[in-house]
Amino acid sequence: MQVSRNNLLFVLLFAGGIILPTAILSYLSFRNIQNEVYLAQKNFDENLSAFQNEVEDAIEKEQAKIYQETKAASLFLYEQPQGLLDFGHATEFKSVEGIEAIFLFNKGTLIYPDLSSRNFFKSPDFSSSVATPQSINLYQEETAGFKDSLSQRIYLAKRSKSLKPTSFFFETHDDQIQNLLGLIRFYYKQKNYDEALKLLSILENSPHQQGYLHADLTRAVNLLHFEILVKQRKHQEAQDYCLSVLVQFLEKQDIDDVSSSKFFFETAFTQILSFEKLAQDKREAFWNLRENFNRQLGYMDILHHHKDQFQEILNDVVSSKEGILYRNTDDATLFKMSYPYLSGDQVVIAKLDRNAYRTRLLNRLKTVTQSFKNIPFSITEKNDSLILGSIPKDAPIIGQHEISEALDWEFTLYEKDMQDIRKETRHRMFLMYGLMLFALITVIFGSFFMFRFITQERKLLAMKANFLSSVSHELKTPLTSIKMFAEMMARGRLQKAEKVQEYSTLIGKEASRLENLIGAILNYTRMEHGTGAFKWERLDFSICAKKVFDAVEDIGVEKGLTFYTHFEPNVFVMGDYTALYSLVQNLIDNAIKYTEAPGDITIDVKSEDDWIVFSVADTGIGIASSEQKNIFNDFYRVGDEMTRSTKGSGLGLATVKRVAETHKATISLVSKPGKGSTFTVKFKRAE
Secondary structure, three states: OOOOHHHHHHHHHHHHHHHHHHHHHHHHHHHHHHOHHHHHHHHHHHHHHHHHHHHHHHHHHHHHHHHHHHHHHHHHHHHOOOOHHHOOOHHHOOOOOOEEEEEEEEOOEEEEOOOOOOOOOOOOOOOOOOOOHHHOOOOHHHHOOOOOHHHHHHHHHHHOOOOOHHHHOOOOHHHHHHHHHHHHHHHHHOOOHHHHHHHHHHHHHOHHHHHHOOHHHHHHHHHHHHHHHHHOOOHHHHHHHHHHHHHHHHHOOOOOOHHHHHHHHHHHHHHHHOOOOOOHHHHHHHHHHHHHHHHHHHHHHHHHHOHHHHHHHHHOOOOOOOOEEEEEOOOOEEEEEOOOOOOOOEEEEEEEOHHHHHHHHHHHHHHHHOOOOOOOEEEEOOOOOEEEEOOOOOOOEEEEEEEEOOOOEEEEEEOOOHHHHHHHHHHHHHHHHHHHHHHHHHHHHHHHHHHHHHHHHHHHHHHHHHHHHHHHHHHHHHHHHHHHHHHHHHOOOOOOHHHHHHHHHHHHHHHHHHHHHHHHHHHHHHHHOHHHHOOEEEEEHHHHHHHHHHHHHHHHHHHOEEEEEEEOOOOEEEEEHHHHHHHHHHHHHHHHHOOOOOEEEEEEEEEEOOEEEEEEEEOOOOOOHHHHOOOOOOOOOOOOHHHHOOOOOOOHHHHHHHHHHHOOOEEEEEEEOOOEEEEEEEEEOOO
């Protein structure tokens, strides 16, 4: 049979769209694979240059971002009021990740932080409650007449009923102070807070005694004084006392007790904020004091510890183009920002938080290096400690230069070993060869299945043609007989009643033949619509099989065949009656068709455990093993002389198979040529 036009077009498209391009791509791929080593080396050189540029660009962009953030923070500091109480809410302060402290100068004068007392008490929140340094001694009048420490000791001894006055007479000034501190501790433990406050006031208001105390002990005395007032619930006096200490601190010329002062003020401000009856306006003001003042104290501590470095970098001249200058020491890293980043005479000096700054740059670099995993590089600090990348052994250095002035980072690129390039190339070559081989195998298998599909389609077309020819002949033959006999009877040519009866019987048989053929075609069509066309019910399979046998028994008996039947009662299955009837009818009809007289046909319906078994065995012509795999295909008929001489449509066993599959039954065949065939169908027993 000729290949159809559609199939020919399909073959041409397959060859032109898949086979030819695959062959061309395979050829080009083989050529490119041969040059893979050269291409890999060239690709490495190109990636090397791109990688270097991206690393430098990443560092520059991150540093530029830090500069912009520092500029924004410095502008905020310059524009804000400098008085601590007028500084605004602490949340408005703009910190920069990687920067520990920012110092703002204008014409060489420190603008921020400014711990001077000028304009400090402009805020109306505190104008009415600030205690002056002169009023810090709550009991000054009581001790004003004492001319020396000895008189004070005598006075204290008289006030203390539990101690002897002679215990206060010591030879040295140090002994006097130590004994006074001992008395304060004693009164504090005895909860005699008034006496403890009087002694604390003596220490705080006597310059020669106060001078003895070093900074940490001075703040400890202040904190004890404050805590006693809080324990006595003298909250207003505690606030006044805290602000008085603050005034004294701000009026000092040299601030050398930053850390201890920071602890005192932070503790005092926190306790004041816990007062329940504190007015809202004062609460907000003390909140700003705690946050902003402590921050400035921390900055002043940094300035105090690195004052020489600050002075040096402040005096250094910055390039008018760059506006950035770094100074590194073992203790700190500072950078100076001026024009063109800042306007006029403004100068910002920032101290880097090395760990945070380092982490920030590393995070930016890691995003770059992830895209260039095959390039050997290293980033090291000035002490040669490795930060990022790796140092290949005995690898030549291609380039080396500094990439971060702030951290003294050194960026090094290494030449890649040719063995590594060949190794990577070998992996890629194997991968490309594998992909090509897979593509070729896919094309070969595709071609095989395509041509097999075309062959099967040709066979199917041939079987359909045979089916149409057979069905046409099957329809035409009985119709011709019916028409001929009907015309003879209509024209009155039959005078004898016996002939009329004979012809009437023939017409009935031919009509039944037509009915069976049309029924087979209709059943096959119904099978193609799936289970939706079925009417499921619980039925006795033996009754169905017995009814079919009764209908066809006369045909087999007239042909000279002997039937052996067994129909076990009450064998129920779930199924469609019409479909099961068609299955039984096709199997028994085939047994009758292909069994010559004298022959035997055995029909058996029985139950086995959970199964209902239906079998039809005959002693007919049998089926060759080479044909058995095809007999259930649509329109297929065995190419045997006996088969060809037997009328049929090729749909009987195809219908049997579809009915069995729809009912989830199994069908099997045992057959030998000349010995007969046995078809067995097993159904699941209905519950």
